[in-house]
Amino acid sequence: MSERGVIVTGGASGIGAAIARRLAADGYTVAVLDQRALEGSDSVAAYQVDVTEYEAVRQAVDDFAGRLGSLHGLVNNAGWDRAQRFVDTTPQLWDTILNINLRGPMNVTHAVLQHLVPAGAGRVVSIASDAGRVGSSGEAVYSAAKGGTVALMKTLAREHARQGITFNSVCPGPTQTPLFEQLDETGKLAVALERAIPMRRLGQPDDYPGIVSFLLGDDAAFITGQTISVSGGLTMNG
Numbered sequence: 747m748s749e750r751g752v753i754v755t756g757g758a759s760g761i762g763a764a765i766a767r768r769l770a771a772d773g774y775t776v777a778v779l780d781q782r783a784l785e786g787s788d789s790v791a792a793y794q795v796d797v798t799e800y801e802a803v804r805q806a807v808d809d810f811a812g813r814l815g816s817l818h819g820l821v822n823n824a825g826w827d828r829a830q831r832f833v834d835t836t837p838q839l840w841d842t843i844l845n846i847n848l849r850g851p852m853n854v855t856h857a858v859l860q861h862l863v864p865a866g867a868g869r870v871v872s873i874a875s876d877a878g879r880v881g882s883s884g885e886a887v888y889s890a891a892k893g894g895t896v897a898l899m900k901t902l903a904r905e906h907a908r909q910g911i912t913f914n915s916v917c918p919g920p921t922q923t924p925l926f927e928q929l930d931e932t933g934k935l936a937v938a939l940e941r942a943i944p945m946r947r948l949g950q951p952d953d954y955p956g957i958v959s960f961l962l963g964d965d966a967a968f969i970t971g972q973t974i975s976v977s978g979g980l981t982m983n984g
């Protein structure tokens with residue numbers, strides 16, 4: 747098998763780091779695109795890039811694809827939020843949240859498609875959020891951005907179906923990562939959520955790499971435009 751290169755955005759922390767580790771262990775050649783420097787990993791390539799900056803993204807994607815001679819896929823995982831009631835937020839905060847969580851996946855997906863389309867094959871998986879499916883108090887703009895990412899994946903799934911490029915979304919529920927801890931400074935939210943989640947625990951970063959690996963693999967060739975919640979039963983979508 748020739749090298750299968752996969753780009754993971756936001757792979758320096760939390761869910762993205764767990765995904766990058768798993769994909770490397772599965773035999774993929776992994777590149778992490780993160781605005782933070784990647785510490786202590788020699789199994790993945792690292793590009794220190796802000797996903798909101800199209801030109802920088804494009805250069806990193808072209809460099810990685812150029813080194814391998816091809817690209818297999820992309821995991822859009824970089825994300826950020828600050829919890830606040832919508833009525834109290836500012837347009838400046840909306841821009842920041844939309845840029846990272848919606849424009850970011852657009853930038854990276856567009857840059858990656860320049861390589862997948864000529865090759866006539868590929869996989870894109872976006873880590874969205876259950877907030878984008880069912881809403882989440884204090885996360886109005888983030889929810890809108892994540893819902894937008896899900897819709898982006900569905901439309902691209904249609905546009906590129908005949909080329910064999912698949913696009914799917916994975917929606918985590920509340921997950922113990924630095925992002926969640928920053929949103930839940932008092933720890934009260936975690937306690938309330940543990941009561942509400944049927945499996946009685948928050949998600950952990952390692953709850954997600956399995957489904958991502960599956961969607962990137964050959965067994966998922968006929969699955970596209972789908973949105974899958976991984977949330978311990980907190981959200982059940984028909």
Ligand SMILES: NC(=O)c1ccc[n+]([C@@H]2O[C@H](COP(=O)([O-])OP(=O)(O)OC[C@H]3O[C@@H](n4cnc5c(N)ncnc54)[C@H](O)[C@@H]3O)[C@@H](O)[C@H]2O)c1
Pocket residue numbers: 755756757758759760761762779780781782795796797798822823824825826846850873874875876917918919920921922923924925926
């Ligand atoms: N933690 C949760 O409860 C939860 C729930 C649902 C969805 N998610 C989603 O899962 C994904 C991963 O989140 P996490 O909880 O692991 O967060 P995290 O903060 O632990 O990791 C996010 C990573 O993304 C990177 N990043 C942020 N903005 C970036 C930018 N502009 N350019 C490049 N890199 C950037 C950060 O540097 C960090 O390494 C995000 O898309 C998040 O929205 C998280």
